[in-house]
Amino acid sequence: MIRLKSVALLISLLTVLLASCFKEDMRIAPYQRGDAKTDTIAMTKYYKYQVYFDLDIQGTVSSNERSASDLAFETSPEGWQILLNTADFMNAADLGVIPFGIPQDTIGATWLFDKSNGNPDSTAIGVWFDISADGDTISNQHVYAINRGMDDLGKPLGFMQVIFDSLKNGTYYFRFAELFKDSIVYTSVPKDPTVNWLYFSFNSEGSVQQLQPPKDSWDLLFTQYTTLLFTDLGEAYPYLVTGVLVNRNGVEVAKDTLNDFSTITFDMSQQMIYSSNLDAIGYDWKYYNFEAGSYTVTPGITYVIRNHTGFYYKLRFIGFYNDVGQKGYPSIEYQQL
Structure with a gap:
């Protein structure tokens, strides 16, 4: 009987000693979501x-400003899409493989708009390339007529013609000219993976516009x-x-x-x-x-x-x-x- 009491006392002492070795659980305040x-x-x-x-x-x-750009280039590593600035009611027509940099005739062309859901199968420019044997993205050399739409006051912004030449080493290469003129500009847009899209304006012979935040x-x-x-x-x-x-x-x-x-x-x-x-x-x-x-x-x-x-x-x-x-x-x- 005395032995049992001694064991019970020993267990009680050990319990107290062990409990004193552990810190009290930290109280975590509930997450405050705040008012609306x-x-x-x-x-x-x-x-x-x-x-x-x-x-x-x-x-x-x-x-x-909504008219600060004309085109948007996808910047993910596998990305290749090119979108129009639909805020300006832009649309485009694929004129096929024709001479570039001369005044173009768009009679009978089919003008398309980007769908607003973001589906890559529903864009006006669509698939503009073929894949080469070494994996490069090479242009199909189609000429695209681009209607730049109108600004916030309803002013027409004009028409351009574009060939998207390639996408190599993370850079888009393309050329453009006014639709009814013959002055060609060669340019490029390098990808930036910190944003979804990089933007491009045809104004002043073209410039990259980093409009979208990270x-x-x-x-x-x-x-x-x-x-x-x-x-x-x-x-x-x-x-x-x-x-x-x-x-x-x-x-x-x-x-x-x-x-x-x-x-x-x-x-x-x-x-x-x-x-x-x-x-x-x-x-x-x-x-x-x-x-x-x-x-x-x-x-x-x-x-x-x-x-x-x-x-x-x-x-x-x-x-x-x-x-x-x-x-x-x-x-x-x-x-x-």
Whole structure:
């Protein structure tokens, strides 16, 4: 009996001694998601500016004039796409293998627009190359007629002709001239893997424009862009709209029209279906109210966004005008889940 008591006492002493050797568990404060935030994006009255917005920093990363570029070149290691600046309602026509650098006849040409979803199979320029035996990207030598569209005031920006010659060692090589003239400019655009796209302007004999901020620094692009709408008969036609495109670097969006903004939780976000289409948010969060003669935000739509850092946010639009009644100032309310 005495022996059992001694063993019990020894165990108790060891328990106390061992407990004193371990530090008390650190108390971790719960993550503070904070209240909902509101912001107004200044695209201005005629939608002159494109604005890059980051949900994590709760603000604008950068902005630029929408007509600052004509072409966008994909910069990922395997990338080869070339896009038009659809904010200016640009389009292009493949004229085939014809003499370059002379005034071109575009009668009968098929003019195409980039689709707004970002699908590489749905671009106006399309696949402009063949692959050589050593893996280089070599031009098919097609001449592309480029309609530069119009600026924010509706001024036509003219026409160009372009041959994309090659993509070698991370650099695009191409030449261009005005469509109805014969002065040829040879130029190049080197890839920059820190961004999704590098931009190029035909102005002043051409220049590279690094308009897009680093791809790991933003989520949403507020801009005008061209999309396809459909008539009552199902016929597609291009139309210039004002809306939001998403960062292709990991940003995905789910659209919720069933639940109130205030009731959407993180757990609910895990059951939603997400899209990585560039126009997953798009433009139809508003509509033109002909009776009021103004734009009205479509009620009951919440966008749940998985952003480039992996956080989840809920977002809704609450306005489209500034304090003095000018359109082009979309207002958003958003909150981290």
